[in-house]
Amino acid sequence: MIQSMTGFGKHVVQLPSKKITIELKSLNSKNLDINARLPQFYREKELELRKMIADVLVRGKVDFGLYVEITGEETTAEVNQGVVRKYMKQLANIAEGDNLKLLELALRLPDTMKTEKGDIDQTEYDAIKTAMKEALSEISIFRNEEGQVLEEDFNERLKKLNDLLEQVKTMDPERLDTVRERLEKAVADLKVELDENRFEQELIYYLEKYDITEEKVRLANHLNYFGTTLKSNDSNGKKLGFIAQEIGREINTIGSKANYAPMQQLVVQMKDELEKIKEQMLNVL
Structure with a gap:
């Protein structure tokens, strides 16, 4: 199941003299980038809090805020x-x-x-860590829900790509016949005598250059692999991105070899669907 990098989580803990709020927001990014905002008094715990975030969120641009409101008479x-x-x-x-x-x-x-620098009370810090865990749980739920929406969209795009590939397969014999007829007519228009055997050999060689059998097989395999990876237990955004690149290569090769307007129209539609997948892929963990 894939997970989005977009998410929001917040948790508030009330202590006898303080209200502490943990807030987490995340957006897409190639790596983990944590921007932390917390009072100077808690800076000594920043590395530990960052590690808690990194262990759960893994990747994305994360804004982390720790806000403290004094509700009692206590002040430093x-x-x-x-x-x-x-x-x-x-x-x-x-x-x-x-x-x-x-x-x-x-x-x-x-x-x-002037601010008196003292040690953080352990009970208070335990409450902060508990609030952090709750906020991380909330943002993970948010990311999972966003991931489900993305997965539904990807499956819809995959179905369209597979449907278009089937149309390409159905159209391919007609395309080759049309290309062959076009070549034969071009040679006939030259009105020159040719060795039939040699001409047939050259024609076969020329048609082989336009053969897309391998591309059709590889494209079908890549589409199937993409769908299988979507269903895996882990969110593999980078892996899905690599598979999408391979899908794009096969589509481009089919387009360059097609030499047949109806098939090139199908290729344009396939590129459009793939581009929509790539746009959404930027947001997958």
């Missing part, structure tokens, strides 16, 4: 009183004003707040 930030008083004294020397306005201006200046 304090006013740097010495710095604020110095600012207020300097401001008072520059311009007159009441102390409240001077305080308001002073608090906007650098270094007026």
Whole structure:
């Protein structure tokens, strides 16, 4: 079963004095690219949290946010009183004003707040890891649901490609007869005497250059392999991409060898269906 790289997961955990929110968003990418946003206080745990994400999401452009809202009286930030008083004294020397306005201006200046760096409480961090697991579970469910939609679309495109291939197979004998007649008529119009045996040999050689038997067999095999890979337990986006490239090569070769307008029209339709598959393939894990 395939999985999309597009997803969203969110989980909120309420602690006695804090509300912690874990949010994950992912889009398609060739590799795993994690953009993490979390408060400075939790930076020491960033690598461990990144590993939790990498183990589950594997690939994609992931935005990870850890947001903390203080709901109780607990806070690690304090006013740097010495710095604020110095600012207020300097401001008072520059311009007159009441102390409240001077305080308001002073608090906007650098270094007026200081944060006490302490250790992360283990109970709190366990709650964060639990929230992360829940958010990862949600985004995985989202990705699976998106993957089911993609799989249905791929199966529909595969059916159309197989139907078009059957039309190509049915049309092929008529195409070769038409090409043969065209060549015979061209030679007849030259009004020159030819050795019939030699002409037949040259004609067979020429027709063999337009033979698409191998391409039809390989294309059928590639389409079958694509469908089988879709049903595998793992999401094989890169593998499916390689198979799609091989499908494209066989379609292009059939088009270049066709030399027959009705068949080339079928080839154009096949290319259109394959292009739609390739567009969606960019989003498969």
